[in-house]
Amino acid sequence: MKAIHFKMGLFGLLLGIALSSIGFTDFGEIHSMFKFQEARLFLTYGLGIGVAAVGFLVLRQARQMRPRPLHRGTIAGGLIFGAGWAITGACPAGALAQLGEGRVVAVFTVLGVVAGAWLYPVVHARFFRWPMAVCEA
Amino acid sequence: MEQLFTNWPWWLGGLALGGCAVGFLKVTGMPLGVSRSYGRLADAMVDRESAARESALSDSEALEAALRAATAAEFGEAALSEHEQASQREGASQPQQQSKPTGLVPWTAHVAFVLMVIVGGAVTALLRGGWKPVFDLGPEHTAIFGGGIGLAVTLFVAGTLVGFGTRMGAGCTSGHGLSGCSRGQLGSMVGTASFFAAGVAVSFLLGALV
Numbered sequence: 183m184k185a186i187h188f189k190m191g192l193f194g195l196l197l198g199i200a201l202s203s204i205g206f207t208d209f210g211e212i213h214s215m216f217k218f219q220e221a222r223l224f225l226t227y228g229l230g231i232g233v234a235a236v237g238f239l240v241l242r243q244a245r246q247m248r249p250r251p252l253h254r255g256t257i258a259g260g261l262i263f264g265a266g267w268a269i270t271g272a273c274p275a276g277a278l279a280q281l282g283e284g285r286v287v288a289v290f291t292v293l294g295v296v297a298g299a300w301l302y303p304v305v306h307a308r309f310f311r312w313p314m315a316v317c318e319a
Numbered sequence: 320m321e322q323l324f325t326n327w328p329w330w331l332g333g334l335a336l337g338g339c340a341v342g343f344l345k346v347t348g349m350p351l352g353v354s355r356s357y358g359r360l361a362d363a364m365v366d367r368e369s370a371a372r373e374s375a376l377s378d379s380e381a382l383e384a385a386l387r388a389a390t391a392a393e394f395g396e397a398a399l400s401e402h403e404q405a406s407q408r409e410g411a412s413q414p415q416q417q418s419k420p421t422g423l424v425p426w427t428a429h430v431a432f433v434l435m436v437i438v439g440g441a442v443t444a445l446l447r448g449g450w451k452p453v454f455d456l457g458p459e460h461t462a463i464f465g466g467g468i469g470l471a472v473t474l475f476v477a478g479t480l481v482g483f484g485t486r487m488g489a490g491c492t493s494g495h496g497l498s499g500c501s502r503g504q505l506g507s508m509v510g511t512a513s514f515f516a517a518g519v520a521v522s523f524l525l526g527a528l529v
Contacts (some may be wrong), residue, residue: 186347186424189431193343193351196438197493200339203324204332207440209460211326216515225329226336227496233337234501240510241341247350250504257449258512259488260495266480267514268342269464269473271456273492274485275353275436277478282440284452290471294478299354300361302481304488315489317355 201279209271216268263265266294340497349424353436354485354495358431361482417454460519465529488513 204226205211215223238244252294267273272280277295280288306314327335343351357406444450455461455470464473485491488510490499499507 184425184428187431188422189346191435193339193346194432195439195442196342197339197353198436198441199324199443200332200335200439201436201514202440202443203327204335205326206332208326209456209512210458211505212518213459213522213525216518217526222326222329222332222478226327227492229329229333230336230340230497231501233334233339234497236343237337238344238501241345243344244502246348247344247498248504250495250499250502250506250510252500252506252509253489255487255489256506256510257488257513259486260510261484261517262480263484263488263491264514264517265380265417265520265521266477266482266484267492268518268525269477270481271460272478272481273353274357274481275491275493277481277518278353278433278436279440279443280456282437282442283444284441284450285456286452286454286469287456287474289475291481293477294364294475294480295357295482295485296361297475298479298482298484299357299486300365300482302483303362305483317358317486317489317491317494319351 197275198279198282201276202283207272207276207280207283207285212267212271212276254310254312254317266298270294324443324446337501340493340501344498347366347424350494350498352498353432354435354482354491354492357482358486359408359423359429361425370393463525484514 201207206226211220214220236248238248268289270277270279272288272291274295275301277288277291279290294297325458336398340351343349441450464470481491488495490496490507490510490513492514495507495510500511
């Protein structure tokens, strides 16, 4: 165990608590966001991006992160992820927090996300001719 | 206590999500991005498999015999004995140690991160008054997808879409949204618009089907 394990573990804990307390793990809340019945999660997410923008500027750390240009998988990948999100009510982190809350069936979502993350490079190497983009986040 | 950790108002939730993104970067030096952790986990599983294959091959005497036979068939026994005499004169060269890729945190740190997101969900359930296992994703989900084996298959397949799509698009709600849109990155803004568009379309489709 190194310091990075504790640092990432700490923020994993905070993110899990935040996602569950917000309701980003609740299919009903996600579904009503996507159907424009509730603005709360849209506002939450928008403010989150705004707070991050201000924070990165204040810390002057925006430049140390790599750029995230448009690439050939951006739109197709986004559409595929969005479809899975609407069905599971879980983004990649949300699936983990769902499982932690005791929603046992979310284990199938988590296993599916791992399987998909394993599968993509295989499919990419076989069918796609462009360089694979990496999530440097 | 239960109300304190349920459906936070948007200003509190936004501060928490933004705070996580900024704090994660400040403390770890990396931008927050959860789909990357899944990618590292999946890659680590594949690397372990290939490492196991390699060690099995290098330990095997059968491999050496097979290589000798193949070499003799291709170039003749004379070439093989000539090569062996030459390599005995020079001394066998040691295989070079492969260098590890640098600049990546160990994949086990991503394991710690992923496990602690799970713990975070559990802590929230405890703070709400008690953790208890449930076998659905709530009444709205059950009304659309039902339960049992069908639910498990549905979640696994749709989870695969999440993993595949976030890796193809190189980002998810945290990496593209919180860490990318906040810096005005074009790829992240288009990616975020794409996954929200698909989420809206599929949700309305599900509503129409049920």
